[in-house]
Amino acid sequence: MRSWLAHHVSSFADASRRLLRTPFASGFTALAIGVAIALPASMYLAISNLNRLAGDLPAQPEISLFIAENATQGERDAIKQKLGAHPAIGRHHFISSEAALERLKAKGLADITAGLEKNPLPDAWVLTLQQASPGAMETLRRELAGLPGVESAHADSAWAERLQAMLTLGRQIVLLLSALFGLALVAIASNAIRAQILARREEIEVSRLIGATDRYIRRPFLYFGALQGATGALAALGILVLLGLAMDGPVSRLATLYGSPFRLASLGAAEGVAVLGLATLSSWLGAWLAVSRTLRKFG
Amino acid sequence: MIQFSQVTKRYPGGLTALDNITLGIEHGELAFLTGHSGAGKSTLLKLIAAIERPTSGAVTVNGQNVGRLSRHTVPFLRRNIGLIFQDHKLLFDRSVIENALLPLSIAGFDRREAMKRARAALDKVGLLKRERAMPVALSGGEQQRLCIARAVVSRPALVLADEPTGNLDAGYAIDILNMFKDFHRVGTTLVISTHDERAIQAMGGRVIHLDHGRLADGA
Ligand SMILES: Nc1ncnc2c1ncn2[C@@H]1O[C@H](COP(=O)(O)OP(=O)(O)OP(=O)(O)O)[C@@H](O)[C@H]1O
Numbered sequence: 268m269r270s271w272l273a274h275h276v277s278s279f280a281d282a283s284r285r286l287l288r289t290p291f292a293s294g295f296t297a298l299a300i301g302v303a304i305a306l307p308a309s310m311y312l313a314i315s316n317l318n319r320l321a322g323d324l325p326a327q328p329e330i331s332l333f334i335a336e337n338a339t340q341g342e343r344d345a346i347k348q349k350l351g352a353h354p355a356i357g358r359h360h361f362i363s364s365e366a367a368l369e370r371l372k373a374k375g376l377a378d379i380t381a382g383l384e385k386n387p388l389p390d391a392w393v394l395t396l397q398q399a400s401p402g403a404m405e406t407l408r409r410e411l412a413g414l415p416g417v418e419s420a421h422a423d424s425a426w427a428e429r430l431q432a433m434l435t436l437g438r439q440i441v442l443l444l445s446a447l448f449g450l451a452l453v454a455i456a457s458n459a460i461r462a463q464i465l466a467r468r469e470e471i472e473v474s475r476l477i478g479a480t481d482r483y484i485r486r487p488f489l490y491f492g493a494l495q496g497a498t499g500a501l502a503a504l505g506i507l508v509l510l511g512l513a514m515d516g517p518v519s520r521l522a523t524l525y526g527s528p529f530r531l532a533s534l535g536a537a538e539g540v541a542v543l544g545l546a547t548l549s550s551w552l553g554a555w556l557a558v559s560r561t562l563r564k565f566g
Numbered sequence: 567m568i569q570f571s572q573v574t575k576r577y578p579g580g581l582t583a584l585d586n587i588t589l590g591i592e593h594g595e596l597a598f599l600t601g602h603s604g605a606g607k608s609t610l611l612k613l614i615a616a617i618e619r620p621t622s623g624a625v626t627v628n629g630q631n632v633g634r635l636s637r638h639t640v641p642f643l644r645r646n647i648g649l650i651f652q653d654h655k656l657l658f659d660r661s662v663i664e665n666a667l668l669p670l671s672i673a674g675f676d677r678r679e680a681m682k683r684a685r686a687a688l689d690k691v692g693l694l695k696r697e698r699a700m701p702v703a704l705s706g707g708e709q710q711r712l713c714i715a716r717a718v719v720s721r722p723a724l725v726l727a728d729e730p731t732g733n734l735d736a737g738y739a740i741d742i743l744n745m746f747k748d749f750h751r752v753g754t755t756l757v758i759s760t761h762d763e764r765a766i767q768a769m770g771g772r773v774i775h776l777d778h779g780r781l782a783d784g785a
């Protein structure tokens with residue numbers, strides 16, 4: 268048990284020494300892995316920032332709730348109470364039929380309204396959602412439309428749906444790209460390990476002749492692969508930080524112009540750890556594939 | 567300990583290296599394997615260590631049919647065999663002591679215990695003073711002795727030596743053969759392939775003579 272642990276420790280030490288002994292080769296491999304990670308990761312960041320931006324936009328999707336002309340005062344009060352207490356509703360305000368008519372007049376449509384003997388516009392509530400997802404919006408609209416005293420409820424959610432659809436598409440693309448670049452990463456790692464294996468062919472052969480198991484032979488290469496993936500992930504995080512720094516200035520200037528407090532968000536700690544873990548794992552996998560193939564060739 | 571039953575080994579390409587060999591080697595026996603170049607000496611040793619597998623027939627070591635071992639059990643067979651190679655097969659990127667430690671590291675020995683044993687083995691072959699040296703800095707005879715130290719460091723019950731005195735002058739060869747005598751005395755089973763007739767006479771042991779893959783006499 269202790270010697271097993273000792274071999275793990277010495278394999279790890281050996282792998283780090285080998286990584287450091289060829290700083291240029293290791294550096295370029297780390298850079299290649301870093302770019303392969305940074306591409307989908309920066310797209311992911313762009314999309315999650317867009318998503319946040321969509322949530323922050325002043326023109327939030329709204330639901331207009333038109334009150335029936337013959338609604339009783341009791342029903343009107345019940346509606347008001349319901350809107351105030353509903354957890355899914357953000358802001359809500361009342362526009363009386365008179366106020367609505369005034370607005371029309373103010374917009375220069377006095378000519379049309381002048382001829383009317385009776386105000387045709389209904390009383391209405393305009394409300395925004397706590398969370399603007401198309402699904403939640405439709406659920407709420409249907410719920411409110413069913414309330415007694417409500418004539419109809421309209422959701423102007425088309426643009427929100429379109430944006431959401433685009434973001435979903437974007438996320439799908441990121442997912443596909445991640446899978447592709449993940450494959451690339453495995454290939455890069457496996458290739459780098461192949462060079463290591465070629466350089467250590469003798470050692471593998473001799474070790475096998477004097478009783479080394481496949482597991483024993485694989486161990487230092489797996490550590491090498493894992494370390495390589497980890498350095499690649501660090502390179503990727505470095506690239507993302509540089510990209511963030513480059514983009515931060517222009518984005519906040521743009522946001523300021525629009526009077527928005529929006530600031531670019533970078534990768535969170537959990538996401539950083541996930542990148543590190545996945546890169547380490549795929550590079551480990553690449554090493555495993557490369558060594559196993561070589562061992563099979565030895566027969 | 568070792569039993570060959572009607573063993574034939576044909577290499578891809580149709581060449582028959584061993585032809586219908588039947589022989590037994592007892593526990594603690596010292597056996598020399600002789601024959602012209604290409605007679606099949608190395609092949610016979612490789613079959614015992616499961617480096618090659620017989621085309622037909624069975625090779626058993628301690629009752630185990632080694633030709634049938636799975637790739638996961640072969641390493642455990644080899645840990646009980648000390649192999650001395652015709653071409654040494656030392657690792658030139660690590661020191662003398664690290665080379666001697668390799669079998670113990672593979673077998674999972676505690677590092678401290680392994681160091682003790684490796685030093686003892688190097689001492690026995692007269693290389694203890696060179697433990698920090700790299701193998702390139704060793705002479706041919708010293709490299710051969712390091713190979714022997716590595717083969718016996720885990721105190722295997724069976725040692726297979728392929729031309730251990732191959733390219734050495736007579737003085738060195740006697741040294742090395744005396745070492746084998748010592749191993750023989752403590753009960754190790756030894757199979758040594760050699761061209762060196764003088765050595766065999768000096769040592770006195772069983773001789774297995776191969777001629778074009780066939781057993782000639784002494785078996
Ligand atoms: N891997 C191989 N593939 C094909 N033929 C081989 C292989 N190894 C050995 N042979 C052939 O098998 C025959 C026996 O070879 P082997 O190495 O056993 O001879 P040997 O007695 O050890 O010779 P030497 O004294 O020169 O070492 C030779 O003719 C050789 O050419």
Ligand SMILES: [Mg+2]
Nearest residue numbers: 607608652728
């Ligand atoms: Mg030979």
